[in-house]
Amino acid sequence: MSDKLARYRSKRDAQRTPEPVPGSPPPSSDGNAFVIQEHHARSLHWDLRLERDGVLVSWAVPKGLPADPGTNHLAVHTEDHPMEYLTFHGEIPQGEYGGGSMTVWDTGTYETEKWSDREVKFVLRGRRASGRFVLFQTRGKNWMIHRMDAPARDPFPPLDPMLPAERAKPPRDASAYAFEFAWGGRRLLVPVEGGRTSAAREHPWLRELAESFGSRTAMLDGELVTLGGAEILVFYDLLYDDGHALTGEPYSVRRAALEALGLDGGHWQTAPSWPGEADAVRRAARDQGLPGVVAKRLDSVYEGGRSKSWLFIPS
Template structure:
């Protein structure tokens, strides 16, 4: 019987990688486990591995499992992996095959509905991956993965930015608002899905931001501002978070969710926000030569277009 791990071994040096590299051929067994690993290699992707005849039959999925039956995702059929890979996670050294960080995104069991050379239909039972999927071969060696269940989450909303109304003075009920600097930059909504963002077409440096989210899907609202001579993306709202649409949530709830993302690097960061007293914020905006402040009602939903719930007060 042919050794199903020959191709796997030929791509790895056991003395240079922490990956399991068994010396003996695999022995057939009848289990039905699966693992999905998030792999930050040369490009971010997810590896789906299904136990079959003593090995893990594997596909690399650049955008992760599809959440909606209307969208199929590419699935690149790769070499079979050893059963020890069910629990593998760690740092594959750069320069080695698949170099980069690998973590376990989900694991569990699966049921087989069909298994042929060109089509694999399974039901996954994991904590994050749950449902019916089919992997099918297209022209040549290409494979795709299709979700057969209804959508597993709400789709990313297509929404226009919320804009402040201009006022000459601060609101009277100051305790009902949070206050932020008006940055005087260019507004940018950033959708992130499958570790990628369409905003990177114009701003390639945002690829790193999207990759840092892994499989987490989000829609961020922010502004490209110039701070200390450098362009920085300042985020001040979160409109969608991993399947949950936040547009109808109060601003203070959206703001709290944004802060849990801990966005803080030299190129992107969370904008500071101060609830309550606006006077020191306005004074600081004047000192820094900023256009003014934006007062945001703590109880306001996200309303596309100009809204009286957000007020721009010039400095």
């Protein structure tokens, strides 16, 4: 019987990596387990592994599973892995093959609809990943993965930022608003999908932020400002989170979801917000030389373009 794990063993030294390195060929089995691991190696990717004949047949998927049938994702066919990898997680030392952090993103069972050397059709039944998929070979070890069904997932909102109307004085019903600094910077919407963002083309340092989201899909609204001589991206709204559009939710709900993300890095942070504190925030903006404050109705939905639900009040 051929040793399906020979290539796997040839790439690893059991004395140098915590990964399982079995010493003998695996027995044949008819199991139907799968695992998806989030792998922060040289570049973020997800490892999809399907149990087949006693091993885990594996593909590295740089952008994760496609969320809908309209997009195919690259899937690189890698060496078979041992069954122990169903539960493996940990830190593979840098310098070793696949060095980096690995966590179990999802696990469960799958149903095979077709399995050939060039095409694999299957149904995943996991906690986070479910649905019908097909893997098909394009060239050599490069395959593509296609989603065959349509999950319940909201489309991304349009890239049209909400803008405040100008007003000379704060609104009388201050308790109905949250007050934030008007930074006087450049507006930036940041879509995050598959651990990547198109905004990193112009701002490469955003790659680290996108990777921190893992497989979580999001759309962040913020502003590029200069603080203490450094360029900082301050975020003040969340328009999309993990498959759900938030644009129809009240600002208070979106703000709570944004704060729950805990965005605080070397180049980005969550902008402060003070409900009902019109006068104090306006004085602070004036003291710091900022152009003014923005009053945002706590019950306002997110609507592209200029809106009277957001008010710019000069300092």
